[in-house]
Amino acid sequence: MMKTVRLTTAQALIKFLNQQYVHIDGEEFPFVEGIFNIFGHGNVLGIGEALERDSGHLKVIQGKNEQGMAHAAIAYSKQMLRKKIYAVTSSSGPGSANLVTAAGTALANNIPVLLLPADTYATRQPDPVLQQMEQEHSIAITTNDALQPVSRYWDRITRPEQLMSSLIRAFEVMTDPAKAGPATICISQDVEGEAFDYDVKFFEKRVHYIDRKIPTERELIGAAELIKASQKPLIVVGGGAKYSESREVLMEFSERYNIPLVETQAGKSTVESSFKNNLGGLGITGTLAANKAARQSDLIIGVGTRFTDFATSSKTIFDFETTKFLNINVSRMQAYKLDAFPVAADARTTFEALIPMLEGYMSEFGEVITELKEEWLAERDRLGKVTFNRENFDPEIKNHFSQDVLNEYADVLNTELAQTTALIAINDTIDPDSMIICSAGSLPGDLQRLWHSNVPNTYHLEYGYSCMGYEVSGTLGMKLADPSKEAYTIVGDGSFLMLHSELITAIQYNKKINVLLFDNSGYGCINNLQMDFGNGSYYCEFRTDDNQILNIDYAKIAEGYGAKAYRANTVEELKAALEDAMKQDKSTLIEMKVLPKTMSDGYEGSWWNLGVPEVSEREGVQKSYEFKQQKLKNAKQY
Numbered sequence: 001m002m003k004t005v006r007l008t009t010a011q012a013l014i015k016f017l018n019q020q021y022v023h024i025d026g027e028e029f030p031f032v033e034g035i036f037n038i039f040g041h042g043n044v045l046g047i048g049e050a051l052e053r054d055s056g057h058l059k060v061i062q063g064k065n066e067q068g069m070a071h072a073a074i075a076y077s078k079q080m081l082r083k084k085i086y087a088v089t090s091s092s093g094p095g096s097a098n099l100v101t102a103a104g105t106a107l108a109n110n111i112p113v114l115l116l117p118a119d120t121y122a123t124r125q126p127d128p129v130l131q132q133m134e135q136e137h138s139i140a141i142t143t144n145d146a147l148q149p150v151s152r153y154w155d156r157i158t159r160p161e162q163l164m165s166s167l168i169r170a171f172e173v174m175t176d177p178a179k180a181g182p183a184t185i186c187i188s189q190d191v192e193g194e195a196f197d198y199d200v201k202f203f204e205k206r207v208h209y210i211d212r213k214i215p216t217e218r219e220l221i222g223a224a225e226l227i228k229a230s231q232k233p234l235i236v237v238g239g240g241a242k243y244s245e246s247r248e249v250l251m252e253f254s255e256r257y258n259i260p261l262v263e264t265q266a267g268k269s270t271v272e273s274s275f276k277n278n279l280g281g282l283g284i285t286g287t288l289a290a291n292k293a294a295r296q297s298d299l300i301i302g303v304g305t306r307f308t309d310f311a312t313s314s315k316t317i318f319d320f321e322t323t324k325f326l327n328i329n330v331s332r333m334q335a336y337k338l339d340a341f342p343v344a345a346d347a348r349t350t351f352e353a354l355i356p357m358l359e360g361y362m363s364e365f366g367e368v369i370t371e372l373k374e375e376w377l378a379e380r381d382r383l384g385k386v387t388f389n390r391e392n393f394d395p396e397i398k399n400h401f402s403q404d405v406l407n408e409y410a411d412v413l414n415t416e417l418a419q420t421t422a423l424i425a426i427n428d429t430i431d432p433d434s435m436i437i438c439s440a441g442s443l444p445g446d447l448q449r450l451w452h453s454n455v456p457n458t459y460h461l462e463y464g465y466s467c468m469g470y471e472v473s474g475t476l477g478m479k480l481a482d483p484s485k486e487a488y489t490i491v492g493d494g495s496f497l498m499l500h501s502e503l504i505t506a507i508q509y510n511k512k513i514n515v516l517l518f519d520n521s522g523y524g525c526i527n528n529l530q531m532d533f534g535n536g537s538y539y540c541e542f543r544t545d546d547n548q549i550l551n552i553d554y555a556k557i558a559e560g561y562g563a564k565a566y567r568a569n570t571v572e573e574l575k576a577a578l579e580d581a582m583k584q585d586k587s588t589l590i591e592m593k594v595l596p597k598t599m600s601d602g603y604e605g606s607w608w609n610l611g612v613p614e615v616s617e618r619e620g621v622q623k624s625y626e627f628k629q630q631k632l633k634n635a636k637q638y
């Protein structure tokens, strides 16, 4: 006879989470590290009671904003290379609505996370329950339906026994490298507390094998033939290369056959920046070296990359007439892109098999890789020494602001600090094994070009969704993933203002994070975009109705939360603050006032296909439109 145990749905959920393990490359460990929570009437008596009763090995962390805590969970998983996750429980209605943005972030970046929003009553007895919105055409629609398009797996639990098949499906999805993403299980708030006689087998230890997908012989022969036929192949290192931990094999492949590596945001920090054949970021936010190499190449070997418009410069950076593509990706959907020869397999396994098959091959790059790298390093050096002057300053982003406007910023913000100078000073000062995180604004571009990441997996960029507000929340998740390393948020003032609630969570639980806040008093990169395309400066600077620049004391805000705060408007002050921050046990924030227009600009065809108006009185807009039409003539159409 079946042995059963009587538990509430929520108690069964927590018991199950404690028994999920993953097995990767011979190692086995629990998959669910913990659970973030904000309790409301929808989950406090169900999941709240179950956790209080017996949380098992799960670490329980109280968040401050549902989006923020879910972003922390996502960053944890990303930093753990998708081997472990946090779950996230929210109340219903606004609590679950706040998860929608985070689910989108997880989906765009292929990051597993378990979202557990509460749902309206299955019995419908108190209909409408507090926070239940009402649709006239369907009582079955709740706020949680908004999570369907942003979840890789989605389910609603209206009976306790549904939980079993739902959880098994969710864990299958989250532990499959080709499908990994957010799994959302919405549990009716009354059902959380309802009991059922669960089969005890359901709670036995369950191991999810994350096996490496092996390429077929046909795929390997096809890939080897393409490489042998190519004079100048180029490897694009994407996020999949990092998750597959293919550092060593990529370096061996690159060195042996003299093939340059270029990186996407997700792929950066798979292979250290100092590796001689690593030419850095590709595309719109790429380096001069990587973009020049891309233009010369006749075979692009995409490794675990989605080829977003940033990496391909809106499909214009390659010569599509002559260039061939070879895509190595666990996802067939991704491998099919750009008419490539697809190898739907694990990156590391594929390169291990390919290396011996290319014996005798050598690319025709010769010394070019070294020359390109040296040229770029000299440019980076220049960007680290940008100094302001009040007469004829020539910023990186040219012809937008007059000298008078730049001087106005220098006066109001009391600074002469250039963003690139500050960023490189930080890179030179902090410990090389420190972890840094960023996601939106002008800083991702600067980081992809300028940041030297010389310890693998220390560069954490969320650029699938580029979600403002991920930065501070994500730093908490990154710190939870590796408490032994210093964790730094690289964040603009706009992103900081949008969401930094989890700085308080970090302080509350004594998880030290360091927020490096670049305040240029505005949405700088969007201001650049609008002005680059011929528009005026319109609602992207932070100015009052009477045109005064906002000057916010962010250090004071951080002090108010209990962080150690610094104000650094010169390189000397910045270095001193960084040195002191390293000695602190508690979280810190360094506020830097930086001048607008001093971020780095694009290199070599870093054009971006944007929705430029077809009709405009402005000459600049008209020119931008014409330019776009020209560019699209040679762009890949799909």
Ligand SMILES: Cc1ncc(C[n+]2csc(CCOP(=O)(O)OP(=O)(O)O)c2C)c(N)n1
Residues within 6 Å of the ligand: 440, 441, 442, 443, 465, 466, 467, 468, 469, 491, 492, 493, 494, 495, 496, 520, 522, 523, 524, 525, 526
């Ligand atoms: C949630 C979200 N809303 C809007 C955007 C669009 N957006 C991208 S960057 C940006 C401005 C960022 O400003 P800030 O953080 O100050 O960085 P800066 O560009 O000034 O360096 C905006 C509004 C976004 N990426 N994410």
Ligand SMILES: O=C1C[C@@H](O)[C@H](O)[C@@H](O)C1=O
Residues within 6 Å of the ligand: 439, 440, 441, 442, 444, 445, 466, 467, 525, 526
């Ligand atoms: O619209 C955007 C422009 C990018 O430069 C920026 O990094 C990104 O955050 C974004 O959303």
Ligand SMILES: [Mg+2]
Residues within 6 Å of the ligand: 441, 492, 493, 494, 518, 519, 520, 521, 522, 523, 524
């Ligand atoms: Mg800004």
